Amino acid sequence: MFRAKINKTYVRITASIAAFLLIAALGVASVSWQTSQGLKHDGQESLRQAVRQIDKMFDNANMAVTALKPFIGKPCTRDVVLELRRQIAIVPNVRTINLATNDNIYCTALFGPQDGIVDSKSYVDNRLLLMTGNAVTPNHALIAYREQFGENSILIGVDGYYLHNILDLLSTRSHLVLRVGPTWMDHLGKVHQEPYNMDEDNLQLSSSRYPYQVALTVHHTNHWQYALDYSPASLFLFPLLGIFVGVMTFMLLGRVGTPLAIMKNGIANQEFIPYFQPVVDGTHHQLTGCEVLMRWQQPQAGLVPPYQFIPLAEESGLIVEMTRQLMTQTQAFFAPQVDLLPDGFHFGFNICAGHFKDLSLVDDCKNFLSAFKGRKIHLVLELTERELIEPSAVTDSLFKALRRMGVLIALDDFGTGHSSLTYIQKFHIDFLKIDQSFIGRIGTDALSGHIVDNVIDLAKRLEMVIVAEGIETQAQVDYLTPYHLEFFQGYFFGKPVPPEDFVKQWLRPKPPVSTPAGSA
Numbered sequence: 001m002f003r004a005k006i007n008k009t010y011v012r013i014t015a016s017i018a019a020f021l022l023i024a025a026l027g028v029a030s031v032s033w034q035t036s037q038g039l040k041h042d043g044q045e046s047l048r049q050a051v052r053q054i055d056k057m058f059d060n061a062n063m064a065v066t067a068l069k070p071f072i073g074k075p076c077t078r079d080v081v082l083e084l085r086r087q088i089a090i091v092p093n094v095r096t097i098n099l100a101t102n103d104n105i106y107c108t109a110l111f112g113p114q115d116g117i118v119d120s121k122s123y124v125d126n127r128l129l130l131m132t133g134n135a136v137t138p139n140h141a142l143i144a145y146r147e148q149f150g151e152n153s154i155l156i157g158v159d160g161y162y163l164h165n166i167l168d169l170l171s172t173r174s175h176l177v178l179r180v181g182p183t184w185m186d187h188l189g190k191v192h193q194e195p196y197n198m199d200e201d202n203l204q205l206s207s208s209r210y211p212y213q214v215a216l217t218v219h220h221t222n223h224w225q226y227a228l229d230y231s232p233a234s235l236f237l238f239p240l241l242g243i244f245v246g247v248m249t250f251m252l253l254g255r256v257g258t259p260l261a262i263m264k265n266g267i268a269n270q271e272f273i274p275y276f277q278p279v280v281d282g283t284h285h286q287l288t289g290c291e292v293l294m295r296w297q298q299p300q301a302g303l304v305p306p307y308q309f310i311p312l313a314e315e316s317g318l319i320v321e322m323t324r325q326l327m328t329q330t331q332a333f334f335a336p337q338v339d340l341l342p343d344g345f346h347f348g349f350n351i352c353a354g355h356f357k358d359l360s361l362v363d364d365c366k367n368f369l370s371a372f373k374g375r376k377i378h379l380v381l382e383l384t385e386r387e388l389i390e391p392s393a394v395t396d397s398l399f400k401a402l403r404r405m406g407v408l409i410a411l412d413d414f415g416t417g418h419s420s421l422t423y424i425q426k427f428h429i430d431f432l433k434i435d436q437s438f439i440g441r442i443g444t445d446a447l448s449g450h451i452v453d454n455v456i457d458l459a460k461r462l463e464m465v466i467v468a469e470g471i472e473t474q475a476q477v478d479y480l481t482p483y484h485l486e487f488f489q490g491y492f493f494g495k496p497v498p499p500e501d502f503v504k505q506w507l508r509p510k511p512p513v514s515t516p517a518g519s520a
């Protein structure tokens, strides 16, 4: 039993930890998913913002182009150069403006007439070129915006500083880069010529109006750093939920169940066992029978006394099945050794109102009696006077059937209730068992003695076989002896004991004791 208990605690703890871990795993998965979704969502939002800002820059460049359309292909006069400079001054983001014919730059805002070379094929879509710098500021990143009109073109230089600013500002949780064809700028403003390494976790967004993309990488190493930002509730909720579910699992597994469920379980496990108390004859105090008393051998609580479970058993009706088990165990134990029993041995079972709902008691008694084929035993059913059975069609046929089988009826706890003579006659009572409370009064005071005398008198006048219950002392025996009662029962003769002890104490012929010489 101890071992079973340990195993059970071990199982409970294991199951509770498993439940906690399951919730924790769910939590980790949930936090991870929320974080990656959040990072992705925020990344996409950053990309959209970046495209909006960068498009606006190129829109500005485009504005300058529109303003300069009348000067396309015109010679690089002072007026033209002044107009180029005026646009630089008034249009945001624009740093340089050049005019070109084919691949020849012939007019610049800074230097006026020129004879420079431009490789128009290096422009992505003929429109954009990302550069590490130009002739004037070689180490300052710059993006050239080009618009072509026949063989002429306008080249607008947009400062890399603005691009760098946009990328930097939006690179909160992951780093943004701007890609123009094979060239890309990182969030620090550095321009790279080597191919940009795109792996699976990259997000990118192309502008619908200009030939460039912005991209970003969500780094796995950063993932858990942002868990608190994206799933603050889950980070607290799941551990709490895990603890709650773990504790609940532990408690539910240890749940004892309702008293009724425990009792049903006890029936299934045959935990209700018979104890036997001897009944002796009133003259020679020889064994004449026994009262079978129910005990509950409960694995956890040990031996449970009847007053703790009989009321619930009677109320719920489980008493019928429990009494059946008591009868079965009694016959299984005594039938094989029936020869040990004195002739006419009485087996008394306690019966309550629940037994009179149907006729199953008849079958139970039939089974009991048929186990003792020789018929040298008597079956006695003890009905308590405390709660009398209502006469009805069912009880009527039940008592008739019992009588036919030879089953005897005892009125238990006599004197405590209020059974009438008509009642006693109607149910054909064979024995009256005078309640032990009266026997207990013997020798206490004059009035008590009077009450005891009266109860015995009443029983005698009913002309029934009488059992005096609860005899505990020699004085009580002496007091009762002149009444010539048929049977005695009580601790003075023997307490209720398990079947093996009953056989040992009352039925096994004692081995002859070798008397020490000189003692006889």
Ligand code: G
Binding pocket: 292, 293, 294, 295, 305, 306, 307, 310, 319, 323, 326, 349, 350, 351, 352, 496
């Ligand atoms: O044996 P003990 O004195 O502890 O029993 C207490 C009460 O329980 C007594 O009133 C006795 O009649 C009752 N009792 C014992 N066994 C049974 C039983 O098998 N059926 C019923 N109905 N009552 C029992």
Ligand code: G
Binding pocket: 277, 293, 350, 382, 384, 412, 413, 436, 469, 470, 471, 472, 489, 490, 491, 492, 496
């Ligand atoms: O209600 P019922 O008469 O069935 O009750 C019988 C119960 O009385 C038994 O279960 C038994 O434990 C108890 N009993 C039997 N003899 C004595 C006795 O001498 N003294 C006391 N106190 N109880 C007894």
Ligand code: MN
Binding pocket: 291, 350, 382, 412
């Ligand atoms: Mn009884």
